[in-house]
Structures are given as structure tokens and as C-alpha cells.
Amino acid sequence: MxxxxxxxxxxxxxxxxxxxxxxxxxxxxTVVEAIPSIGFIHRGLEKLVEKxxxxxxxxxxxxxxxxxxxxxxxxxxxxxEGNMGVEVPPRAEYLRTIWAELGRIHSHLLWLxxxxxxxxxxxxxxxxxxxxxxxxxxxxxxxGGRVIFSICxxxxxxKDISNEKLSEISEIIGNLKVELSELTDVFLNDVSVKNRLxxxxxxxxxxxVEFGAVGPTARASGxxxxxxxxxxxxxxxxxFVPIVEAEGDCYARCKVRIREIFQSMNLIRQAVKQIPCxxxxxxxxxxxxxxxxxxxEQPRGEAYYYSKGSGTKFLERIRVRTxxxxxxxxxxxxxxxCDLADVxxxxxxxxxxxxxxxx
Amino acid sequence: MAYITKSPWLIHYDGSSCNGxxxxxxxxxxxxxxxxRFGVINTGNPxxxxxxxxxxxxxxxxxxxxxxxxxxxxxxxxxxxxxICACSGGVFKDCYNIIGGVDKVIPVDVYVPxxxxxxxxxxxxxxxxxxxxxxxxxxxxxxxxLEKVAREEAEEYD
Ligand code: SF4
Numbered sequence: 180m181x182x183x184x185x186x187x188x189x190x191x192x193x194x195x196x197x198x199x200x201x202x203x204x205x206x207x208x209t210v211v212e213a214i215p216s217i218g219f220i221h222r223g224l225e226k227l228v229e230k231x232x233x234x235x236x237x238x239x240x241x242x243x244x245x246x247x248x249x250x251x252x253x254x255x256x257x258x259x260e261g262n263m264g265v266e267v268p269p270r271a272e273y274l275r276t277i278w279a280e281l282g283r284i285h286s287h288l289l290w291l292x293x294x295x296x297x298x299x300x301x302x303x304x305x306x307x308x309x310x311x312x313x314x315x316x317x318x319x320x321x322x323g324g325r326v327i328f329s330i331c332x333x334x335x336x337x338k339d340i341s342n343e344k345l346s347e348i349s350e351i352i353g354n355l356k357v358e359l360s361e362l363t364d365v366f367l368n369d370v371s372v373k374n375r376l377x378x379x380x381x382x383x384x385x386x387x388v389e390f391g392a393v394g395p396t397a398r399a400s401g402x403x404x405x406x407x408x409x410x411x412x413x414x415x416x417x418x419f420v421p422i423v424e425a426e427g428d429c430y431a432r433c434k435v436r437i438r439e440i441f442q443s444m445n446l447i448r449q450a451v452k453q454i455p456c457x458x459x460x461x462x463x464x465x466x467x468x469x470x471x472x473x474x475x476e477q478p479r480g481e482a483y484y485y486s487k488g489s490g491t492k493f494l495e496r497i498r499v500r501t502x503x504x505x506x507x508x509x510x511x512x513x514x515x516x517c518d519l520a521d522v523x524x525x526x527x528x529x530x531x532x533x534x535x536x537x538x
Numbered sequence: 539m540a541y542i543t544k545s546p547w548l549i550h551y552d553g554s555s556c557n558g559x560x561x562x563x564x565x566x567x568x569x570x571x572x573x574x575r576f577g578v579i580n581t582g583n584p585x586x587x588x589x590x591x592x593x594x595x596x597x598x599x600x601x602x603x604x605x606x607x608x609x610x611x612x613x614x615x616x617x618x619x620x621x622i623c624a625c626s627g628g629v630f631k632d633c634y635n636i637i638g639g640v641d642k643v644i645p646v647d648v649y650v651p652x653x654x655x656x657x658x659x660x661x662x663x664x665x666x667x668x669x670x671x672x673x674x675x676x677x678x679x680x681x682x683x684l685e686k687v688a689r690e691e692a693e694e695y696d
Contacts, residue, residue, distance in 0.1 A: 190600075190603055191551055191582075191584075191603060191607060192582065197552045197557065197560070198551075198552055198600070198603065218597075218599045219552075219554065219597070219599050219600050219603070220552070220554045220555070220594070220597070220600075221554070221597055221599070221635055222554055222595070222597060222630045222633045222635055222636050223633040223634045223635045223636070224630070224633065226633065226634060227629075227630075227632060227633060230632045238629060239629055242556040242558065242629050242630075242653075243556065244556055244557050245555075245556045245557035245558025245559070245560070245561060245654060246557050246558075246561060248556075248558065289561060292568075304568075305568055305569050306569075308564070308565065308568035308569070308570075309568060309569040309570060312565070312568075312569075312570040315565075324654070325562070325654065325656065326558045326561060326562060326654045327556075327558050327653060327654050532557065534552075534554075534555065534556050534557045
């Protein structure tokens with residue numbers, strides 16, 4: 180048996196945008212065991228329900244994660260609305276859907292960029308993030324913020340988008356498609372990129388199910404799982420088919436995300452076409468008192484939001500189960516057997532969001 | 539050593555933030571804002587860095603990491619706290635695990651407000667940090683000269 184060495188990976192590491200620590204037990208160049216330790220970003224947000232009134236908690240829950248912040252805000256509003264039986268106007272649901280899909284595009288582009296940086300293709304990283312700025316501009320024009328918007332509130336959304344602006348967005352998205360196809364062509368067909376991705380870190384369908392992987396990580400292993408299909412928001416009225424790939428390697432995970440960007444663009448254009456007129460919010464009276472679980476499909480996968488009201492301004496409990504928390508066991512299972520040089524790729528392709536996981 | 543202040547190298551660390559400010563720090567480096575045209579480079583190595591950008595309000599587990607990175611950086615060095623939660627704790631102020639602000643663990647030179655801090659604000663913070671860096675450099679030079687004089691005097695005395 181070769182001599183074993185332990186290589187610490189993180190918390191501060193050039194490919195990691197966020198701190199997570201892995202102890203990699205190595206035999207020569209091969210990882211034989213990976214021991215994660217987390218807790219660098221744990222803030223204890225859920226406990227803040229004791230100090231913030233429930234309408235204000237939206238701001239806190241949005242800051243669970245700055246990348247899918249709109250989705251978190253929506254998820255929280257959804258569980259409170261379910262709890263209190265609030266009927267949200269259809270226009271608000273459509274607007275939320277549009278913002279959430281824009282958020283998915285922005286999140287996936289961000290991920291593609293980081294991955295490109297991870298395998299050392301810096302100009303590709305720059306280019307991806309340049310395209311991402313277009314989406315952020317749309318956010319800024321419609322909500323006022325680039326990454327954190329606080330646009331969602333219990334009972335609807337704070338601001339409407341005019342129909343002219345909506346068709347403008349749809350046009351911008353249409354133009355982006357061309358530019359994006361050139362870019363994704365590099366990710367999918369470039370030889371050196373493929374060398375880093377194809378066949379690396381294969382997770383079979385059984386493993387994905389057994390370890391409870393969610394979102395693109397699971398869909399790349401052939402698990403047909405997409406919460407959007409339950410029809411929350413406006414998804415019930417839009418037509419789409421979850422994107423599933425069978426290979427389960429890093430390349431498949433990359434491909435799923437790329438195809439999802441185009442899918443999101445399609446969904447936005449559909450939503451813009453069908454959006455009904457009317458109010459964008461309703462007045463919510465009273466305090467939540469029951470229990471409710473809401474599910475959402477975030478860019479990284481399925482997220483749970485549980486709320487328990489106490490009949491007062493302060494909720495009794497709020498719980499968020501985020502997608503990365505579900506994907507980390509799969510990652511820890513994937514690492515043994517891979518090369519040291521592939522570790523960053525494997526970590527990145529599950530699209531870890533540590534600040535979601537630890538809250 | 540004026541070249542340090544002309545093209546400072548950065549190191550960025552996420553001290554328990556929500557990611558919002560981190561992606562804005564990264565956005566500064568990309569073509570839209572492109573600080574690299576000023577010679578600013580994001581490095582992963584504390585020993586190469588002149589400016590330390592910290593986001594987030596630092597939790598208990600992160601204290602030693604932030605301190606270690608700070609200690610590993612060569613002098614003169616400047617710390618920029620990015621985002622309101624790095625400045626004071628922000629929305630996380632009341633969290634049980636949060637110490638509330640980077641300045642509780644390491645000395646901070648520039649505070650960049652905003653939640654999330656805009657890239658323009660971050661760049662402005664870095665530029666302000668350059669001023670601080672220059673001042674520190676001068677102080678350091680004076681200290682070094684004084685030390686040198688003292689050493690020479692001591693040698694003469696021997
Ligand atoms: S200042 Fe706001 S956006 Fe920035 S890291 Fe803190 S909570 Fe997130």
C-alpha cells in the first residue's frame with residue numbers, strides 16, 4: 180500500500196469562491212477519502228424569526244444566499260402565503276416566474292464562468308460574466324438591485340413591470356441567445372474543455388437517488404426531478420420538459436445547465452406572451468398560525484421552506500433546506516477514486532453554495 | 539515602492555457573507571468593470587496581496603482564518619470591509635454566531651457600505667485603500683530608516 184498523505188483543501192482556496200474545508204486523504208495522486216468540514220458561513224439566520232416580524236423576515240431569508248436571493252424570497256413568501264391562505268394575483272405569479280427564471284440564467288452563467296476559471300480557461304470566464312451583466316442590467320432596471328432585490332413580498336410583488344418593458348426584455352433575451360450559443364459551443368465542443376469534463380466524476384442514477392442529489396446534479400445522472408412541474412407560480416401554464424442527461428459525469432452536469440439556460444429563456448418569452456393584466460399584490464391581514472411546507476426549484480435544485488406560525492407577529496420556526504445540503508453527500512461519495520487535479524472540477528460541478536447550506 | 543500603489547494585488551475572502559458581495563467583488567474583475575486594466579489582480583495567495591477584501595460579518599469559526607490571512611500578508615497592507623455586514627453586521631447583527639463586523643478581529647482601513655455593495659462602490663473602496671497603502675508605506679519607510687540609523691549608530695558605538 181502506498182503511503183497516505185492528507186492534503187487540506189480550503190477554506191481559503193483560489194478556486195473556491197466560498198469557504199469549505201475538505202481533508203483529502205491521498206494515496207499518491209488518487210483521493211481515497213474526503214472528509215468535509217463545514218461551518219464557516221453559519222450565521223444562524225433561522226433564529227432571527229424571534230427578533231424580526233414575519234413581513235420583515237423576507238429581507239433576512241433573501242440573504243440566505245446572494246446568488247439565488249430572489250428564489251429564497253419567493254420561497255419564504257410562498258410558505259407564509261400557504262400558511263395564511265393568501266391568494267396571489269396571477270400577474271404577480273407571472274412576474275415572480277420571470278424574475279426567478281432570469282435568476283436561473285444569471286446563476287447558471289455565474290457557474291459556467293467559475294467552472295471555466297476552475298479548469299484554467301480565464302478568457303472564457305470573462306466572456307461568460309460579460310454576458311451575465313446583461314441579465315443583471317435587466318434586474319437593475321426592473322427591481323433596482325443587481326443581486327439582492329427585495330422585490331417579493333407576502334401577497335405579491337412590490338413593483339409591476341410595464342408590458343413594453345416586458346417585450347423589451349423578451350427581445351434582449353432573444354438577442355442574447357445568439358451570443359450565448361457561440362459561448363456554449365466552446366463549453367460543449369472544445370477539445371481541451373472536453374478533456375477536463377468528459378468521464379470525470381461519474382455518478383450513476385442509483386447513486387444520485389441513494390444520496391438524495393437534487394437539481395441539475397441529479398438530472399445529469401438521469402433522475403427526472405424538477406419541482407417546477409408541480410405548477411407553482413406560473414409554471415403550470417407554461418410548457419416545458421425537465422432537462423435530463425444520462426451520463427452523470429462533469430460534462431453532463433455542464434450540459435444540463437447550459438440547456439437549462441436556453442430553457443429559461445424560452446420560459447421567459449412564453450411568460451411574457453401570456454402574462455395577464457391586473458393587480459400585482461393583495462393586502463395581507465392577520466398573522467400566520469398554522470404550519471406549511473413550500474417547495475421551490477432553485478437554480479441548484481429543490482429547496483424546502485417550512486414555516487410555523489404562532490398567531491403573533493413573530494413566527495415560531497422557519498426552516499430552509501437548500502439544494503447544496505442535499506448534494507454534499509453525493510459529492511463526498513464522488514471524490515474517492517478521483518485524481519487530485521480533478522477535485523476542483525468535482526467540487527464545482529455540483530455548484531456548491533455554501534452560504535445556502537449553512538445559513 | 540510607488541508601484542505597489544499603482545497596481546495593487548487583491549485577495550478576497552468570504553468571511554461568512556451571503557455571497558451577494560462576493561459575486562460583486564468578482565464582477566469588478568470581469569469585462570464590465572474590469573479593474574485589471576488598472577493593474578489590479580485578484581490573487582489567491584495572501585503572500586502576494588496588498589489589499590485584503592473581506593465580505594461578511596465573520597462567525598466564530600472564521601475568526602482564525604481571517605486573522606491568519608491578514609498575518610500572512612506582507613506589510614504594508616490594507617483591509618477593505620465590503621458590504622454592510624462586513625462593516626457592522628448588517629441584517630445578521632442579531633445572529634448568535636456572528637461577531638458583527640470585520641473590525642472586531644483585524645484592523646479595517648476602508649468601509650464600503652451597501653447590501654450588496656455595488657461594484658462601483660467596491661472599486662472606490664479599493665482606490666481609497668490605495669491612499670491608506672501609500673501612507674503606511676511612508677510610515678514603514680520612516681521606521682526602517684530610523685531602525686537603520688539606530689543600527690549604524692550602535693555599530694559605531696561598538
Ligand atoms: S452586505 Fe448584504 S449582500 Fe453583502 S454579503 Fe452582507 S448580507 Fe450579503
